[in-house]
Amino acid sequence: MMASPLRLLLIEDFEDDALIVLRELRRGGYDVTCTRVETAEALERALDTGPWDAIIADYALPRFDALAAFSLVQKRGLDIPFLIVSGQIGEDTAVAAMRAGVHDFLLKDRLGRLGPAVARELREAALRTERRKMQEQLLLSDRLASLGLLAASVAHEINNPLASLMANLEFVLNPDEGDGPVQASSLPAEQQQALRDCHLCAVRIRDIVRDIKVFSRTDDKQRGPLDVHRVLDSSLRMAWNHIFHRARIVKDYAAHAPVLGNEAPLGQVFLNLLVNAAQAIPEGHTTPQEIRVVTRQEGTSHVRVEIHDTGRGIPPELQDRIFDPFFTTKPAGVGTGLGLAICRRLVDELGGELGVKSALGQGTVFHLRLPTAHDVNGPRNSFTQG
Incomplete structure (x- = not known):
């Protein structure tokens, strides 16, 4: 023995x-x-x-x-x-x-x-x-469910006044919709531009509300063909306030097959990884710093997604621990240590793999391998980049 x-x-x-x-x-x-x-x-x-x-x-x-x-x-x-x-x-x-x-x-x-x-x-x-892991998984599920309910409620409350705001802006801006009380074409150029800016902001709010509603559907376990680029773009919009004063975004989309997944959990994973990438980069020097989002086809069976950052990197001795629940390298009050644990669990549930490569002072790459949906709609299924 x-x-x-x-x-x-x-x-x-x-x-x-x-x-x-x-x-x-x-x-x-x-x-x-x-x-x-x-x-x-x-x-x-x-x-x-x-x-x-x-x-x-x-x-x-x-x-x-x-x-x-x-x-x-x-x-x-x-x-x-x-x-x-x-x-x-x-x-x-x-x-x-x-x-x-x-x-x-x-x-x-x-x-x-x-x-x-x-x-x-x-x-x-x-x-x-094993009992602690089960308790941690229950805690993660409860927190996700609570956040999902809160997000869905907030999105719903925003959606109604937003719809009215957009309808009125379109009514003013569109001169072909009859004789409204105010035609944008009759206003000074500065006021016309201000209205167009307001309309663009309202469109952005509408997209954010849609993204929140998508991400809040944590109880939806159904999987199907999914445009991974559309989910990445949605996550980038959600993370924009964390990113824009730290780094520029570079998209390198080359995958062509849909993945087999669910938009809400996959969006949560991308959003968390993007926010982590932004927080690894100091504020104030945007030009030399970047967050690069890469997709590649791995045969017909998998799509690879990589999120690169030029941040401070992760020490080698911590790289095996960052996916442990409640482990965090962030200062007290900044992180709970749950984000990457949630990400790994969600990716596992989608049948994918999540890993990391990092070097101190050289940045970090989180990489995902996601199964394609060729078993659902055939191996030649493709989608357009968002």
Whole structure:
């Protein structure tokens, strides 16, 4: 039977006792990679280099003890199986340690159950992790549903007065619609231009309202052929206020097949990635900075979408964590750490893939592979760029 790998953080000041612990774990079927520490400072440094599968601590050390070590682990919010071993200890102390949250307590002269105890706690930790993921997914779904209801309500309230505004502007601007009380052609040129500007702004508001209504349909799971360029353009309009004072937009659309998807979740993904790209770029120097939106055909089976930015980039050690729920590199109060977790879940539900490549000081590229809709309408289906 192949040994199970185990990354162990061992808090122990006696080399002989450390060797006994390692021997029992190997006897229990573990291939142990161990780091041994003896002080709080060394423990802090070791926790920075994690992750760790388990922590085993001697109860009393010359400058440190197991309960203080456990407190440091708890303060970091880490859920790592934590077991205490001791030569001699009273029952009251053992009970207090377990009540504090320590996962198990063993005597050094009775380490025969160390292997099974570690195996049990690893299983329990895995179950806790799975429960947390399920709770996080429920939280994400609830937040999306709430945001969708709010967006739909706001869009509906804006739509009615907007329709009246556009109708009146068109009535004034269109001289072929009869003798209205005011004809735009009879107004000074400056006032005619002002009315035309108002009409253009109203059209933009109408497009934004339409985009909000599309993005708010979070409960619509139906998938079908979709013009990915139209969804990208809609997301770019929604993100414009975040982008225009930071970078210029470059479109490089070359895909020609429709993707199989749903407009609302795909639009949410694009919008989040575009806003993230804008926030990675400092304000005030728009000309040299750009956000490039690229689409490419990958055979008949997939369309690739890339969102490039010339921002600060993501450190290599964080690139595997940015899709974790509630992990964020943004300052407190700026980000919740949910955006990219939501994006990955939505892309997975659409049958696609979402990944990232980044280098510090050179920018970031988020890339999506989306299945084409050739199974729905045939492999030669195509659409025009928006």
